[in-house]
Amino acid sequence: DSGVTQTPKHLITATGQRVTLRCSPRSGDLSVYWYQQSLDQGLQFLIQYYNGEERAKGNILERFSAQQFPDLHSELNLSSLELGDSALYFCASSVRWDAPTDTQYFGPGTRLTVL
């Protein structure tokens, strides 16, 4: 158990809908990362927050957005869902973002199925 929690574990929805994925980082970690993992793409970095502020952006679609709240939990919002958005979504956390010893610890993931 990495100490990173994600809810829900599974999510089934329809095309065009909007969903919110939630992540709580390990105790003491200030940085949160979101990744998407689909069968044909591997782990793709989406976005990173550090202490409430956006720190880095990867291949995140405009239909997706995220935020990190004062209590450091983070939410990933996915809207206008398409079949191709079906994937595992992982959250990871680390103590900071710029320390040489920073290691990202991953949560168990949320499996999103868009029908």
Added chain:
Amino acid sequence: EDQVTQSPEALRLQEGESSSLNCSYTVSGLRGLFWYRQDPGKGPEFLFTLYSAGEEKEKERLKATLTKKESFLHITAPKPEDSATYLCAVQARGTGGFKTIFGAGTRLFVKA
């Protein structure tokens, strides 16, 4: 373009048959290289971080090494429970901060 390539894509071993997994990378400003293990449907589990060429780290039957262009994950006398996907990731300088790039992984199957 920054890139991480893992080989082979899949590896089938007999129990006790040692082997190595390769991770080659092309990035500017390497900050660290990470190895993770991932079981089906679960989150990646951290194994090692390597920072500089020549560095080695060990954990049970696993040993990771790093050169200027690649990293190897050596598995000595593997057991069936070592079956998993092994992911390599590099962290490098990006716009406004650092970016993490994952390889596609090597799927390891160890048969008893």
